[in-house]
Amino acid sequence: MKPQLLLLGGGHAHVQVLAELARQPIPGWQVRLITPYRRQIYSGMLPGWIAGHYRLDDCAIDLEALAKQAGVELLQTACTGLDADAKRLQCANGELGCFDRLSIDTGPVAALHSLPGAAEHGLPIRPIEGFVAAWPTLAARIAAARERFELALIGAGAAGVELAFAFQQRARLEGWPQLRVSLIGSSALPLDGLPAHARRSALMLMQQRGIRYLGTSRVARIDAQHVELQSGEQLDAQATLLLTGAAAPAWPRLSGLSTDEHGFIRVGPDLRSLSHPAISAAGDVAAYASPRPKSGVYAVRAGPVLAANLRALCEGRAPSDWTPQRRALYLISTGDRHAIASWGPVAVRGAWVWRWKNSIDHSFIQRYRPGAGLSQRMPSQ
Ligand SMILES: Cc1cc2nc3c(=O)[nH]c(=O)nc-3n(C[C@H](O)[C@H](O)[C@H](O)COP(=O)(O)OP(=O)(O)OC[C@H]3O[C@@H](n4cnc5c(N)ncnc54)[C@H](O)[C@@H]3O)c2cc1C
Structure with missing residues (x-):
């Protein structure tokens, strides 16, 4: 049986891993994606859907099509528990998943328990x-x-x-x-x-x-x-x-993985777990070696590094280190096809900012459309 690489969650970093696998599979490895939904709604465009600028389909990445293109089997379920030492996952559909290497990009959960009611x-x-x-x-x-x-x-x-x-x-x-x-x-x-x-x-x-x-x-x-x-x-x-910020899911804390005081998975600069090197994590669920705010910007930026490092590790090569950029560009839409751009101390606003955001968001989504060239371009988050 081939060694198993499990991708957990179809988040901002993992869609890039899938795109990379579509370009070039990892020889000798079977890759599977576990995701509760067959599509990934891109959060940066969700307000535009509410505002009536986009149809929902415009904001969605078809994970099923992307996985198919990548030769990756999609299992539609959620992880509910992980035994990091035994390299075993418990899923919501009752199945157990075993892996040789695991990559986690499951994002945050809503912080429901800190607020009564x-x-x-x-x-x-x-x-x-x-x-x-x-x-x-x-x-x-x-x-x-x-x-x-x-x-x-x-x-x-x-x-x-x-x-x-x-x-x-x-x-x-x-x-x-x-x-x-x-x-x-x-x-x-x-x-x-x-x-x-x-x-x-x-x-x-x-x-x-x-x-x-x-x-x-x-x-x-x-x-x-x-x-x-x-x-x-x-x-x-x-x-x-x-919309009270990002909380960590409960299962990483109970898995044996090293987590920070909030329950996010502690990873080194190469995105491998500090306690379990067969497990990597990226996006909001990860606590990076250089701490950064929980934001789509860093989840996206981690994608190419994660893709390259998973390939290197599966092929027996050393992974590379990554330091997330210090500053992130924020493009905040204001409902009327205008937006505010903020980069470090600089902030500007206008219709052109919204057009800029709209164009980079669209090209991000387009990258993952079936048959797309899967070229590199960073979105507004
Ligand atoms: C309305 C809105 C607007 C935002 N705007 C911005 C912005 O302008 N700029 C910015 O930087 N950030 C923005 N953010 C924050 C941004 O959405 C997050 O930082 C980003 O989604 C984190 O990406 P991720 O890959 O870590 O997780 P996600 O994008 O949340 O992806 C996680 C994936 O994992 C799946 N998953 C979850 N749990 C499990 C499980 N147990 N098992 C298997 N799969 C699972 C989910 O279904 C999902 O597909 C916004 C957020 C929202 C809600």
């Missing part, structure tokens, strides 16, 4: 397929509302800000004057970590568009109709969307 009453953005499936019902509730419909978004990072603008744009498109969007962050300005003028510009735009921003008090709990802040203030919220 979130698991029962919140709509998490992850898994993205869960949010996509829930959207028609939410849209129908908004459309049917005779009085004001308060939609609260908790988490004012890039995803929260883009989605707040996107919902507001959708309300304009659909004629939903009853929808009020509130974005709740944990500091006076949204987009923590970006330059102050980009943050102020985002806040000003929100105010102009009638999006309410609350950043002075953290959320204490939510229920079916309200969001309660730690200050004691209570906001009406007929629906609450959770």
Whole structure:
């Protein structure tokens, strides 16, 4: 039997591994992909789908077609447990998967347990397929509302800000004057970590568009109709969307793998686990040797390194080291086919920024279309 390379998750780094395998298989190895969904919705374009700029298909990478092109068998299930010493996976469909080499790019999970009421009453953005499936019902509730419909978004990072603008744009498109969007962050300005003028510009735009921003008090709990802040203030919220950053799934911590204090898999500069060198990890699930924010930018940048290192390791060669770039370009859409670009201390805004983002996002997705040339080009995240 051939040695087994298992790819766990079809995230931003693994689609590049699959593309690389489509160009050139690894001789003598059987490669399999475990993924709960047969497509990967590209998160950078999700706000554009809500805003009505894209069809869902425009934002989706067909993992099944990509795996087929790469000669990789796709198993549609999720990993629920890992025994890193025994090199064995437990899957949601009850199957056990054995491997000689494992690569993990399963992304983050929603942080539901840190906020009382979130698991029962919140709509998490992850898994993205869960949010996509829930959207028609939410849209129908908004459309049917005779009085004001308060939609609260908790988490004012890039995803929260883009989605707040996107919902507001959708309300304009659909004629939903009853929808009020509130974005709740944990500091006076949204987009923590970006330059102050980009943050102020985002806040000003929100105010102009009638999006309410609350950043002075953290959320204490939510229920079916309200969001309660730690200050004691209570906001009406007929629906609450959770965008509160990236949490680690539970299974890596229980697997025997070395993980950081948050449960993310600690890897060295060559993306191999610090404790189990037969296991690699990349993307948000990994805690890199040079710590970086959880962001699509670094998941994408890790892709080519991961692909080259998996090949090298399978072929018995030494892997290469990688230091993630210090700065990342953030392109944040503001709903109206405009966007804010932020790079280090520099931030600019305009329709041309959105066209730029749109063009690089499209070319990223296009790379993975069946029959595409699979050329290298970095997306906006
Ligand atoms: C709306 C939105 C907008 C965003 N905008 C930006 C942006 O502009 N710039 C930016 O840098 N970042 C952005 N982000 C963050 C970005 O999406 C993440 O940082 C990025 O998705 C991380 O990539 P990843 O490859 O680690 O994981 P993911 O893209 O989440 O991919 C993980 C894959 O693994 C699969 N999977 C999950 N669990 C399992 C399991 N147990 N077993 C098997 N497979 C599993 C999932 O189905 C998925 O296919 C945004 C996020 C959202 C939600």
